[in-house]
Amino acid sequence: MKIYPVTAILLIILLGACATPQDTTELNEQVDYYKDQALQADSIRTEYRNLEEEKRLVEVELNQMMNELERLRATNISLNRSYQEVLSKFNEQINQNQEVVATTSYENLTLQQQLAQKQTMLDERERKLAQTEYELRDKQRTLSMMEYNYTEAKGVLGQKDARIEELESALAAQKLRLDNLKQSIDQALTGFSSDELTVTQKNGKLYLSMSQNLLFTSGSEDIDWRGKQALMQVAEALKNNTDFQVMVEGHTDTDGTASRNWDLSVLRATSIVKELTKYGVEPERITAAGRGFYAPVAPNNTQQGKALNRRSEIVLTPKLDDLYQIIQN
Structure with a gap:
């Protein structure tokens, strides 16, 4: 984005306006106002750059959280599969005749313990998954707000740069008219x-x-x-x-x-x-x-x-x- 020499432009305006004392006073007031607008443009430009950097950091963090979420989901699927395998094996043994159940009580106890551990791990993973999804939604809301502020700041900055460019063009045209008049008088x-x-x-x-x-x-x-x-x-x-x-x-x-x-x-x-x-x-x-x-x-x-x-x-x-x-x- 093009940035224009605001100080030089303001100086040219101030020096160029001397038709009458009243015009000079009015122009000085307008120059002060325009200088304030230029300072506001600089402030918005700085905020715009800060928003860009903050947006970039949030996007990096968001990508990391998305990767973590996918990893947790994959782990959750794996744990659930393992849990189902243990549960299936347990139910298979429960369905065996009583005699087999009686002779394999130790194995049943071991399976029950494994099943409880798997269930605990699965519950913990689901809790972490829910927390991550909540944080992800919060980050997405923050990112949406930052994108809105980013767009608004960019629009304001563009308007101020357009006014500066318009002013610079007017000054250039005025300088050209002055040069042409001097040349005309010199020749005359x-x-x-x-x-x-x-x-x-x-x-x-x-x-x-x-x-x-x-x-x-x-x-x-x-x-x-x-x-x-x-x-x-x-x-x-x-x-x-x-x-x-x-x-x-x-x-x-x-x-x-x-x-x-x-x-x-x-x-x-x-x-x-x-x-x-x-x-x-x-x-x-x-x-x-x-x-x-x-x-x-x-x-x-x-x-x-x-x-x-x-x-x-x-x-x-x-x-x-x-x-x-x-x-x-």
Whole structure:
């Protein structure tokens, strides 16, 4: 029976679900539930193996008892035959005339003693035979109960393995969609340098990071013509991949006040959202967020670090409807 890497699957689910805080909380609850289901599957799997071993031992013992029962039956038949022979011989001598009986009283006594011994042995064998048959029936009842538990555990384990396999297939399909989208965006943005934008895939999401120099002039939220060209090409790729949610995040360096940087990051994110929707991306798929200077990717104590922090990121997250459905079933 195939066993799947449950821990790896759960980790991928947990890292892959970041659309909103509410979605994250719900998915974490579902992941905890699924982790508990996986632990139950491991427990059932262990019980299943124990039941198999116990069943094997009971079957061995049952076979031994069956052999003993057959041996006792054979011995009982032999004793009964011997008893009948002695009884027949005794009755034969009793039927002889009185004179012969009188002269053979010693032989009669010996035969009677042998007959009594045979009867005692026969009674003991019959008692043992009855006890063995009782124990055999008890063992058969135990074996039937174990076979029932064995079948039930095997069925539960099969159901859990099927759900794990289904979840793994859904994750593989999601990973393939993410790879295809990255390839599509990479091809669409081949005319731009790595200093202007980068596309990275991590934690089950796709991150498109665009520098300020590509999109905006310093302190402005108005997108220039090269930025619009880049966003138009991104929008074309997004329109063909409707099963991804879009989060647009604005980021700044630490120059200026925190309040001004908050406002500027929000305005820039909103400008990008408007541009994407103008090129055909559904508004209900997009969320705009301003992060100010609170999510830097480099230290703000150098000009190079500040330039890296002045960026806009488009975060693409696969929809988790299929994974939710698998977990909740």
